[in-house]
Structures are given as structure tokens and as C-alpha cells.
Amino acid sequence: MLALQYLRENTEEAKLRISKRNPKYVETIDQVLALDEENRKAKSEMEKNQSEANAMAKKIGELMKAGNRAEADVLKAETAALKESGKALEERSKQFEQELFDVLVTLPNTPHESVPVGQTAEDNYTVFQHGEIPALQEGAVPHWDLIKQYDLIDFELGSKISGAGFPVYKGKGARLQRAMINFFLDEAVAAGFIEIQPPLLVNADSGFGTGQLPDKEGQMYHATVDDLYLIPTAEVPITNIYRDVILKEEDLPIKNVGYTPCFRREAGAWGAHVRGLNRLHQFDKVEIVQIAHPNQSYALLDEMVIHVKGLLEKLELPYRILHLCGGDMGFTSALTYDFETYSAAQGRWLEVSSTSNFESFQANRLKCRFKNKEGKNQLVHTLNGSALALPRILATLLENNQTPEGIRIPKALVPYCGFEMID
RNA sequence: GGAGAGGUGUCUGAGUGGUCGAAAGAGCAAGCCUGGAAAGUUUGUAUACGCGCAAGUGUAUCGAGGGUUCGAAUCCCUCCCUCUCCGCCA
Numbered sequence: 001m002l003a004l005q006y007l008r009e010n011t012e013e014a015k016l017r018i019s020k021r022n023p024k025y026v027e028t029i030d031q032v033l034a035l036d037e038e039n040r041k042a043k044s045e046m047e048k049n050q051s052e053a054n055a056m057a058k059k060i061g062e063l064m065k066a067g068n069r070a071e072a073d074v075l076k077a078e079t080a081a082l083k084e085s086g087k088a089l090e091e092r093s094k095q096f097e098q099e100l101f102d103v104l105v106t107l108p109n110t111p112h113e114s115v116p117v118g119q120t121a122e123d124n125y126t127v128f129q130h131g132e133i134p135a136l137q138e139g140a141v142p143h144w145d146l147i148k149q150y151d152l153i154d155f156e157l158g159s160k161i162s163g164a165g166f167p168v169y170k171g172k173g174a175r176l177q178r179a180m181i182n183f184f185l186d187e188a189v190a191a192g193f194i195e196i197q198p199p200l201l202v203n204a205d206s207g208f209g210t211g212q213l214p215d216k217e218g219q220m221y222h223a224t225v226d227d228l229y230l231i232p233t234a235e236v237p238i239t240n241i242y243r244d245v246i247l248k249e250e251d252l253p254i255k256n257v258g259y260t261p262c263f264r265r266e267a268g269a270w271g272a273h274v275r276g277l278n279r280l281h282q283f284d285k286v287e288i289v290q291i292a293h294p295n296q297s298y299a300l301l302d303e304m305v306i307h308v309k310g311l312l313e314k315l316e317l318p319y320r321i322l323h324l325c326g327g328d329m330g331f332t333s334a335l336t337y338d339f340e341t342y343s344a345a346q347g348r349w350l351e352v353s354s355t356s357n358f359e360s361f362q363a364n365r366l367k368c369r370f371k372n373k374e375g376k377n378q379l380v381h382t383l384n385g386s387a388l389a390l391p392r393i394l395a396t397l398l399e400n401n402q403t404p405e406g407i408r409i410p411k412a413l414v415p416y417c418g419f420e421m422i423d
Numbered sequence: 424g425g426a427g428a429g430g431u432g433u434c435u436g437a438g439u440g441g442u443c444g445a446a447a448g449a450g451c452a453a454g455c456c457u458g459g460a461a462a463g464u465u466u467g468u469a470u471a472c473g474c475g476c477a478a479g480u481g482u483a484u485c486g487a488g489g490g491u492u493c494g495a496a497u498c499c500c501u502c503c504c505u506c507u508c509c510g511c512c513a
Contacts, residue, residue: 040474046482047474048481050482053493057492076493079493246470
């Protein structure tokens with residue numbers, strides 16, 4: 001959620017920036033500002049009324065104390081009108097406030113000035129590419145055939161137990177999952193991130209804090225009996241640790257990492273290109289989260305990019321980094337880099353990490369602030385990135401490393417899984 | 424799940440209808456004191472929003488929401504959380 005104060009004081013800048021997503025939002029900003037003005041006016045009237053009522057009550061109190069009952073009763077009668085107008089004014093103010101809020105939450109974050117203009121994935125800009133695209137052997141097959149051949153994952157079993165998109169990992173498939181999780185966690189800890197094990201179900205306040213609610217309500221599994229949501233990413237519980245918190249400036253940056261399963265309904269997303277591990281309802285991911293001083297957030301974003309690059313290089317996977325265009329970025333992000341690995345047998349790039357700076361967009365919802373040098377509370381910046389999401393890494397790894405003798409495990413993972421080949 | 428107790432500012436803790444944004448102490452910050460520090464002493468010490476060039480001022484906030492009342496930290500209702508005992512249990 002954009003800060004009202006920012007919109008009021010930097011209207012032109014905000015409009016310019018948000019146009020990169022879609023020029024239609026310029027109008028929304030005007031609408032917000034108009035509602036804000038009416039809201040403030042209504043509030044001001046209400047407060048004035050309240051002030052009068054408070055003064056009156058005080059006077060009655062004094063009269064009562066002095067034993068002047070008769071005069072107090074006269075005043076009491078006078079408060080009736082104030083009370084009535086107060087009720088009406090309050091209702092009106094509440095209405096404006098709700099209206100303002102409803103419009104404000106539909107505004108996405110303002111893109112960073114470096115973000116490319118564009119509407120679709122076609123307009124994303126490749127900023128970096130690394131690694132050889134492997135020339136596969138004759139008869140190379142996509143990962144969904146490999147997992148059957150080597151009995152690594154059973155999708156039918158998952159369907160039986162839960163439904164489509166809930167894979168059952170078996171034998172070396174399961175061990176490889178565990179190995180990757182530990183590898184990713186260890187790498188992040190070595191890079192200075194503190195490991196967190198958060199809850200996998202969160203309440204609605206947390207969903208709102210990171211921006212899943214109300215925007216993406218339908219994308220989360222909702223346990224309605226207890227009104228809890230299954231997390232779509234560790235970003236949600238970990239970032240919400242800092243909801244309603246005032247940090248010390250010297251605490252920043254806070255660096256956290258967490259492994260969690262992620263649950264996504266992916267409503268409407270099924271169709272082409274979702275075979276095998278490409279899209280799942282439940283998958284594993286290691287997520288890094290940072291709470292940062294506004295001055296340092298972009299430097300920290302660069303650090304995160306370097307960290308993710310290091311992971312992919314240790315896994316010996318060819319990858320590229322996309323600077324997402326305004327129209328393709330997530331609702332809450334100001335700048336996003338997507339990492340994609342090249343899955344050779346499918347002949348496709350697969351997104352394996354999304355690394356973003358949200359600036360103060362989430363912090364404003366979270367009310368996460370720090371006390372700055374002037375002693376004023378200031379919104380922090382939040383950042384996060386996948387480091388990394390497992391299924392598509394696994395898909396790429398299986399496809400790219402297949403040989404007639406079996407599937408070769410990258411050296412970095414061998415100490416973690418305890419085998420060099422899947423055969 | 425059952426029974427009971429409780430949730431007050433950075434912390435401890437007082438406050439059962441009126442001048443309470445809230446006693447007192449601790450902590451923290453600044454001044455005095457000191458060669459410097461400790462001790463002592465004085466002062467200050469929440470957040471959000473509105474109005475104002477500013478000094479300042481208005482409103483709200485004592486777990487959350489609602490209600491009673493001219494007036495609520497204090498009374499009533501609902502919910503959340505914590506603790507103790509019992510039950511259940513990985």
C-alpha cells in the first residue's frame with residue numbers, strides 16, 4: 001500500500017512512476033487524493049464535534065463535583081444534540097475512510113526508475129546470462145519421463161492422496177530434495193542470514209501485511225474453520241515477524257532465511273506448459289528476506305542477486321536474469337529480477353527465483369518502522385528473494401545432467417545427498 | 424476441551440465512573456556536579472492522524488471490537504492472547 005503522505009507530497013513523481021505499469025493508475029491516484037481530502041474534511045468536522053462534547057462533559061463533571069446538580073442537568077440536556085450530530089459525522093467519516101482504503105489498496109507499487117516500460121513478459125529485459133546451454137544426447141527426454149524412469153517422483157500417488165499438483169518424492173528423489181534444502185540454507189547462513197522456521201499457516205492480518213490479501217485471496221488455501229491461510233511463500237510469515245514493530249536504526253539490515261513448503265491454489269493457471277514439476281500446488285522453497293534502511297535497500301538487492309547467482313553457478317546450471325518490465329512485475333514490487341534456468345530437454349527457460357525490492361509498500365501495510373536519526377519513525381524497506389525454489393531446479397538439473405549412464409549430481413550437492421549419480 | 428486468574432507506557436507496577444495519556448519506581452536522554460566517571464540532583468522521556476510558518480493545538484489509543492453514560496483504563500457484551508489446575512496428546 002502506498003503511503004498517502006508520499007502520494008500527497010510527490011504526486012507527479014508517483015504518477016510518472018506508476019504509469020510504467022499502466023497509465024490507468026494515474027486516474028486512480030487522482031481519485032485517492034480527492035477521497036483523501038474529503039476524508040480529512042469529514043474527520044476534522046467529527047473531531048471538532050467531539051472536542052465540544054468533551055468540553056461539555058468536563059464542565060458537567062466540575063458542576064457535579066461542586067454539587068450544582070441543577071445546572072449540570074441543564075448542560076446534560078444540551079449534549080443530546082451534540083451526540084446526535086457526532087454519530088452522523090462519525091458514520092460519514094467512517095464511510096469516507098473505507099472508500100479511501102478500498103481504492104488505495106487497488107494501487108500497486110510504484111516501479112523504480114530503472115524498470116523497463118512494457119506490458120508483458122516479452123518486454124522484460126535480459127540483464128545477464130551465464131553458462132553453456134548443454135547439447136543433449138540422442139534420445140534425451142524431459143524430466144517427467146526421467147522421474148518415472150528412475151522412480152524419483154510419483155504424481156499418480158500424489159493425486160490419489162491429495163490431488164493433481166501434489167507430488168510424492170521417493171528414494172533418491174526425496175533425498176535430493178532434502179539435500180537441496182540443506183544446501184540452500186547453509187549457503188544463506190554463510191552469507192549472514194539468520195535461519196527462521198516460521199508457521200505454515202497465517203492469519204488474515206499477515207496475509208494483508210505482505211500484500212496477498214485482499215488482492216490474491218483466491219490464490220491461497222484457506223482453512224475456513226479457523227480462518228487461517230496456508231502460506232504461499234515463507235515471505236509471508238517471515239516478513240510479518242516485523243509487523244507492528246519499531247526497530248532501532250542500528251538493527252538494520254535484518255537478514256532472515258527460511259525453508260518452508262509453499263502452497264498455491266494456482267486457480268486458473270493450469271493449461272499449457274504445466275507438466276511435471278513446472279507448476280505445483282505444493283512445493284519447497286528457501287526464501288531470503290531483508291528488512292532494510294531505505295538508503296541501503298538497492299545495494300542489498302544487488303547483494304541478493306549475487307547470492308542467487310552463486311547458488312546457480314554452484315549447481316552448474318545455465319541461467320539468465322530478467323529485469324521485469326512494469327507490466328509484468330508483482331503488485332507489491334518496485335523492482336524485480338527473475339532468475340530463469342534453461343531446461344534443455346523442454347527447450348525452455350524456467351523461473352526459479354524472483355528477487356525484489358518492495359521499498360516501503362509492504363512496510364506501510366505492516367507498519368514496520370525504525371527510529372531515524374531525528375527520532376522520527378520512518379518506514380523500512382523490505383526485500384525478498386527465492387534462494388531457491390526447488391521443483392524447477394530439480395527439473396532443469398535432471399534434464400540437463402542426463403547421460404546414458406544416469407543423471408549426474410552437481411559436485412556441490414554430493415556431500416548433501418550422499419550420491420553422485422541417479423542410476 | 425473444562426475450571427480459574429489475568430492482559431495498563433521501554434520495563435516493573437498503581438489506578439473500580441469525572442480534570443487520567445494515566446501515580447510511583449526502574450531504564451534511557453540532556454543539564455548541573457566531577458579532573459573524568461560513579462553517586463547525587465534537575466529536567467525530559469508513547470504513537471498515529473488533522474490544523475498551524477512556528478510556538479502550539481485538536482482527536483484517537485490502557486489486548487481488539489462493540490455497548491451503557493453528559494463523561495469509561497475503571498461498568499456490560501463479544502472476540503483474541505497469557506498464566507495455573509484438570510483432561511487429551513505428537
